[in-house]
Amino acid sequence: MLLIHPPQVRNCEPPVALAHLAGALIEAGESVSIIDGALEGFLWLTSLEAKDPSDRQAARVRRNRKRILKFETEIYSIDRYKKRISDIKLMASTADVSGSDQNRVTPADFDSEILSPLKSADLTHSWNHPEKNYFFPWFSHRIREELIDKKHKHIGISIAYISQALTGLAMCGWIKKEYPQIPIILGGSLINSWIKGPSPMDFLHLMADEIHHGEGEKAIVEFTGREYKGPGTPDFLNLFDRIDTDNYLSPGRILPYSAALGCSWRRCTFCSETYEQNPYCEKKPFLVTAQLKKLTEKYNPALIHLCDSEISPELIDELIENPPGVDWYGFSRFLRAMTDLDYCRKLAASRCTMLCLGLESGDQEVLNKLKKGIKLEIVSKILKNLREVGILTYVYIMFGTPAENKTSALKTKDFIEEHSEFISFLNVSIFNMPIGSHENELVDSMEFYEGDLAIYRNFNHPEGWSRGMIRQFIEKDFRKIDAIGEILKRTPPIFTSSHAPFLFKLLNK
Ligand code: SF4
Numbered sequence: 001m002l003l004i005h006p007p008q009v010r011n012c013e014p015p016v017a018l019a020h021l022a023g024a025l026i027e028a029g030e031s032v033s034i035i036d037g038a039l040e041g042f043l044w045l046t047s048l049e050a051k052d053p054s055d056r057q058a059a060r061v062r063r064n065r066k067r068i069l070k071f072e073t074e075i076y077s078i079d080r081y082k083k084r085i086s087d088i089k090l091m092a093s094t095a096d097v098s099g100s101d102q103n104r105v106t107p108a109d110f111d112s113e114i115l116s117p118l119k120s121a122d123l124t125h126s127w128n129h130p131e132k133n134y135f136f137p138w139f140s141h142r143i144r145e146e147l148i149d150k151k152h153k154h155i156g157i158s159i160a161y162i163s164q165a166l167t168g169l170a171m172c173g174w175i176k177k178e179y180p181q182i183p184i185i186l187g188g189s190l191i192n193s194w195i196k197g198p199s200p201m202d203f204l205h206l207m208a209d210e211i212h213h214g215e216g217e218k219a220i221v222e223f224t225g226r227e228y229k230g231p232g233t234p235d236f237l238n239l240f241d242r243i244d245t246d247n248y249l250s251p252g253r254i255l256p257y258s259a260a261l262g263c264s265w266r267r268c269t270f271c272s273e274t275y276e277q278n279p280y281c282e283k284k285p286f287l288v289t290a291q292l293k294k295l296t297e298k299y300n301p302a303l304i305h306l307c308d309s310e311i312s313p314e315l316i317d318e319l320i321e322n323p324p325g326v327d328w329y330g331f332s333r334f335l336r337a338m339t340d341l342d343y344c345r346k347l348a349a350s351r352c353t354m355l356c357l358g359l360e361s362g363d364q365e366v367l368n369k370l371k372k373g374i375k376l377e378i379v380s381k382i383l384k385n386l387r388e389v390g391i392l393t394y395v396y397i398m399f400g401t402p403a404e405n406k407t408s409a410l411k412t413k414d415f416i417e418e419h420s421e422f423i424s425f426l427n428v429s430i431f432n433m434p435i436g437s438h439e440n441e442l443v444d445s446m447e448f449y450e451g452d453l454a455i456y457r458n459f460n461h462p463e464g465w466s467r468g469m470i471r472q473f474i475e476k477d478f479r480k481i482d483a484i485g486e487i488l489k490r491t492p493p494i495f496t497s498s499h500a501p502f503l504f505k506l507l508n509k
Pocket residue numbers: 263264265266267268271272273274309310333358
């Protein structure tokens with residue numbers, strides 16, 4: 001089985017979903033290889049000549065390609081780090097890819113100026129005309145090479161993000177033309193959201209032999225005609241070794257791991273885990289720590305990324321008891337246990353370097369309406385405790401929910417400003433109304449993006465708190481506050497939370 005991760009998403013760590021699928025396939029006796037297009041496709045772009053030979057900046061980054069793509073093991077200066085990121089972006093954006101449509105590409109994203117991944121007609125066009133895809137010269141060569149070498153009888157393509165959809169379907173269309181005898185299974189979280197959404201998806205069923213949504217391990221094993229024997233241990237095969245920069249685009253080797261599917265809380269009104277009613281399935285915590293130790297010995301990572309929507313409280317307790325022996329980070333809720341300083345000390349001793357924490361609002365009334373299940377006085381105590389023990393915090397806030405108005409947004413600003421010395425990084429976003437959420441029925445909503453596959457809708461805010469006003473508020477009233485501006489300045493661009501833990505030493509000096 002050949003598993004393909006299409007470009008382009010953050011290429012600082014291998015695709016976790018494919019490593020878990022590979023584990024189940026290997027357990028069932030299947031031989032597997034993985035093509036990680038997010039990294040390989042991007043490295044191919046950076047290896048091309050510049051489209052304008054007289055562009056001196058493009059020539060400079062090409063001369064220094066190897067050095068620019070190889071990060072130091074820690075981020076010691078945020079300014080030097082930002083310069084490197086802008087050089088990497090420049091290398092990709094100035095590449096001479098002849099014959100393809102107009103595109104915008106970064107190490108984390110891909111966007112066509114002509115085709116939209118939110119239109120079924122454009123996705124069908126991409127499937128029918130793979131030769132027009134930006135990554136075509138790379139993927140046609142790479143997939144052919146892999147199929148000749150390994151003689152795979154099945155192919156799985158995983159599309160998790162919108163930025164992968166056009167290229168994923170172009171790859172699918174090319175394989176169908178060149179290798180019609182090889183069956184293809186198409187899955188991934190974006191496919192899951194589309195299948196569960198309101199749009200007819202008949203066109204997709206014509207493109208591959210099987211369209212799968214939901215948990216993928218059992219389905220992919222059965223697709224090969226083998227018997228499912230359990231999830232096995234995630235396997236990264238030779239993903240960490242096959243590339244010419246010694247590593248993924250990261251200061252250190254990041255090993256991603258999923259301990260659960262879904263979220264154990266599953267109540268926040270705006271979250272896809274709630275409105276898609278995704279089931280919550282978790283591995284036994286003792287099994288997770290045992291696998292993490294095994295994977296750590298095998299791959300020697302600098303950092304473990306726990307990719308769950310929310311690391312369960314039971315797993316955090318188990319990580320404290322049985323730490324993996326290497327730095328780790330992930331998403332957590334503000335857990336009451338963290339109000340105890342001793343508990344946080346134990347968490348730090350387990351080598352938890354950073355927690356990503358969804359605060360969303362600094363107004364308790366808004367939090368109650370969003371069903372976050374957190375109290376601001378507890379949040380305040382936890383942020384202070386985590387700072388005290390040296391665990392970095394990546395705090396997520398969101399303006400413009402139907403429950404918020406300008407007064408509550410100002411409360412959020414005040415809360416962040418008052419806690420600025422305890423917050424390491426910030427993610428600031430504007431609320432998008434998910435097409436399937438319950439809130440959609442309570443407000444006056446309309447199409448947001450052009451496209452029959454849109455997963456968000458625009459809406460008239462019940463209190464007139466429009467997107468334009470929110471943008472202005474963020475620029476003028478929020479970012480301009482010195483203490484908040486400082487946090488935003490040190491928050492890594494492009495790779496954001498994936499690279500933030502590598503600022504650990506710099507911020508704990
Ligand atoms: S805790 Fe996080 S993942 Fe869980 S429902 Fe709330 S926002 Fe979603």
